[in-house]
Amino acid sequence: MLAYITRRSLLLIFVLFGVSVLIFGILMTFSPERRAATYVTSPQQAKDIPRIVQQFGLDDPFYIQYVKWMKEVFKGNLGWSLVASRPVAEAFWNYFPVTLEMNLFAAPIVIIFGIWLGTLSGIHRDTWIDHSTRILAIVGWSLPTFLFALVLLMIFYGYFQIFSPGVLSDHLTMFILDHPDSFRPYTGLYTVDGILNGRLDITLNALSHLVLPVLTYVIVVVALNMRVMRSGMIEELSKEYVITAIAKGADKKTIHIKHARRNALLPVITVAGQSVAYSMEGSVAVEVVYNRHGIGWWLAESAVQLDIPVLMCICLFMAVIFVITNLTLDILYAYIDPRIRLN
Amino acid sequence: MAHQHPRLRELRFTLHRIFRNPSAAIGFILILFFLAVAVLAPYIAPPKYAHNPYLMPHKGFSPTPKPPSQTQIFGTTSGQYDIFYGVVWGTRTAFKIGLFVVSIAALVGIALGAVSGYYGGIVDEVLMRITDIMWAIPTLVLAMTIAVAFGRGLDKIMIALALVGWRWYVRVIRSEILTLREQDFVQAAKIMGVSDLKIILRHILPNAIYPAVIMASMDMGSMVITASFMSFVGLGAPKGYADWGQMVALARNYIVGPPDDPLKFWYTIVIPGGCIVLFVLGWNLIGDALRDAFDPKLRRR
Numbered sequence: 001m002l003a004y005i006t007r008r009s010l011l012l013i014f015v016l017f018g019v020s021v022l023i024f025g026i027l028m029t030f031s032p033e034r035r036a037a038t039y040v041t042s043p044q045q046a047k048d049i050p051r052i053v054q055q056f057g058l059d060d061p062f063y064i065q066y067v068k069w070m071k072e073v074f075k076g077n078l079g080w081s082l083v084a085s086r087p088v089a090e091a092f093w094n095y096f097p098v099t100l101e102m103n104l105f106a107a108p109i110v111i112i113f114g115i116w117l118g119t120l121s122g123i124h125r126d127t128w129i130d131h132s133t134r135i136l137a138i139v140g141w142s143l144p145t146f147l148f149a150l151v152l153l154m155i156f157y158g159y160f161q162i163f164s165p166g167v168l169s170d171h172l173t174m175f176i177l178d179h180p181d182s183f184r185p186y187t188g189l190y191t192v193d194g195i196l197n198g199r200l201d202i203t204l205n206a207l208s209h210l211v212l213p214v215l216t217y218v219i220v221v222v223a224l225n226m227r228v229m230r231s232g233m234i235e236e237l238s239k240e241y242v243i244t245a246i247a248k249g250a251d252k253k254t255i256h257i258k259h260a261r262r263n264a265l266l267p268v269i270t271v272a273g274q275s276v277a278y279s280m281e282g283s284v285a286v287e288v289v290y291n292r293h294g295i296g297w298w299l300a301e302s303a304v305q306l307d308i309p310v311l312m313c314i315c316l317f318m319a320v321i322f323v324i325t326n327l328t329l330d331i332l333y334a335y336i337d338p339r340i341r342l343n
Numbered sequence: 344m345a346h347q348h349p350r351l352r353e354l355r356f357t358l359h360r361i362f363r364n365p366s367a368a369i370g371f372i373l374i375l376f377f378l379a380v381a382v383l384a385p386y387i388a389p390p391k392y393a394h395n396p397y398l399m400p401h402k403g404f405s406p407t408p409k410p411p412s413q414t415q416i417f418g419t420t421s422g423q424y425d426i427f428y429g430v431v432w433g434t435r436t437a438f439k440i441g442l443f444v445v446s447i448a449a450l451v452g453i454a455l456g457a458v459s460g461y462y463g464g465i466v467d468e469v470l471m472r473i474t475d476i477m478w479a480i481p482t483l484v485l486a487m488t489i490a491v492a493f494g495r496g497l498d499k500i501m502i503a504l505a506l507v508g509w510r511w512y513v514r515v516i517r518s519e520i521l522t523l524r525e526q527d528f529v530q531a532a533k534i535m536g537v538s539d540l541k542i543i544l545r546h547i548l549p550n551a552i553y554p555a556v557i558m559a560s561m562d563m564g565s566m567v568i569t570a571s572f573m574s575f576v577g578l579g580a581p582k583g584y585a586d587w588g589q590m591v592a593l594a595r596n597y598i599v600g601p602p603d604d605p606l607k608f609w610y611t612i613v614i615p616g617g618c619i620v621l622f623v624l625g626w627n628l629i630g631d632a633l634r635d636a637f638d639p640k641l642r643r644r
Contacts, residue, residue: 303491
């Protein structure tokens with residue numbers, strides 16, 4: 001087991017190194033002048049570009065620049081973000097809680113709902129329950145997140161005027177900005193901070209702003225979990241131990257819940273883990289449309305404004321999340337399923 | 344019919360399975376409809392600018408959308424672009440994106456996966472580690488980064504998505520081939536002195552290709568979604584290009600109308616948006632039906 005974990009960890013370091021080279025390589029395709037131009041704010045400064053290229057060694061060979069960059073990254077210096085107009089590392093911790101908050105609410109719903117729907121669909125295979133859940137899932141899967149978010153906004157913000165975009169209502173944001181002493185951002189998650197500061201109205205307000213983003217995310221993503229759970233259930237229910245259980249006289253519920261579902265859950269763990277790893281991707285569209293200033297919004301904005309250090313930082317961050325989730329999953333998997341561990 | 348070629352018999356059975364499924368029929372009808380619109384676009388909506396038919400015609404520059412009327416049957420979106428024209432020519436754009444991205448990604452992925460799975464050893468090791476690295480960054484994020492590096496434009500988005508898309512096919516084809524490689528019929532062909540290329544093309548790929556076909560069908564939809572989102576953000580085609588994602592972006596500030604009529608501008612978003620959804624839904628329904636038809640676990644039941 002220990003050897004297994006060591007091997008996986010080595011692979012992890014290798015993948016991260018590869019990702020950093022890949023991303024650095026992609027963004028090095030900009031000419032040195034182009035990269036220097038990002039730091040020029042007025043036409044008069046344009047004559048400084050050759051000097052900037054010289055000063056920062058922007059026309060050095062690839063590996064020299066890469067090593068230079070890596071040294072800075074290890075010192076914790078990820079560069080300067082134009083979009084956030086502050087250092088990338090500092091801005092990151094401002095944006096991250098917003099994304100985290102949404103995913104903390106959405107992930108459990110996606111996983112539990114997906115397992116439940118998939119089990120239901122698998123047990124009642126080829127009945128109307130199965131057909132309708134499958135159709136719902138495939139329609140949900142076909143909805144582009146950004147479009148669905150816009151339509152929800154049109155209905156619930158425009159027509160019913162219940163939920164509004166953003167993270168908090170304006171008057172509360174102003175209040176927090178004006179009274180930095182009475183509202184301390186302990187975690188950066190407004191729902192939690194509201195409780196910690198004894199301001200339930202802020203918690204409720206933040207929750208009401210979370211309803212639409214979470215709804216959008218869940219409906220679009222739940223289909224995948226459901227699909228895997230369904231085929232898992234169908235496969236398990238056709239196995240011989242189920243026949244044995246029926247012959248023993250076990251009732252249907254026991255067979256479904258205790259025998260089949262437990263085995264069908266194995267592949268779902270992988271998919272659920274994958275969806276955690278990819279959850280950041282799903283939040284890009286949601287954050288852009290609902291104007292929630294999180295990592296996803298930052299990424300989209302940086303892509304449009306050519307904020308290169310931010311793109312590098314976010315790609316690396318996503319790779320770290322992905323690799324760590326996968327490592328955890330593999331270990332979890334090996335723990336649950338002895339066949340993998342002993343191989 | 345007793346002596347039908349087995350491959351033909353299987354194909355007939357597969358087609359029967361696919362079309363027994365009503366959702367597959369709906370999917371095919373949707374895609375055929377879009378295909379007809381794309382092919383007949385010059386007749387349905389005659390282009391105004393002969394040099395670039397993908398440019399949406401617009402009368403004036405007023406940002407406020409106009410409702411459907413006699414001349415503009417779907418109304419105009421922000422900037423007075425004709426929605427009907429944009430939707431019709433946008434169908435071509437969608438097919439262009441989907442076909443380009445999926446065919447390149449699938450070809451590259453299948454070729455690399457086949458080589459990697461069939462030969463194994465050092466080739467396999469190197470290719471798989473490269474795939475591992477590509478795998479660690481989500482599609483949208485990597486595609487956006489590549490598109491940024493290449494500069495804006497629809498063609499850049501297509502190239503970026505193709506550069507990202509192949510990794511799925513490599514893994515799927517490779518794992519299929521790993522199980523096939525050891526089978527008796529492959530060994531037999533090897534002993535008979537059939538060349539490696541011929542073994543891969545004639546004996547292995549026909550048996551390993553189905554998961555890739557299913558994936559390609561689903562990918563047609565998801566790649567169009569990703570591309571339209573990138574257009575929506577503003578990395579895509581120049582303003583006025585007939586592209587569904589961009590039409591949604593143009594409508595973005597008009598999702599909420601004046602207070603007395605909040606859904607006044609519904610057509611600006613529902614019409615191009617509906618096209619994206621139906622297009623993607625069509626491919627997904629087909630992919631779903633293919634999966635049911637090809638899945639050996641579900642096939643004969």
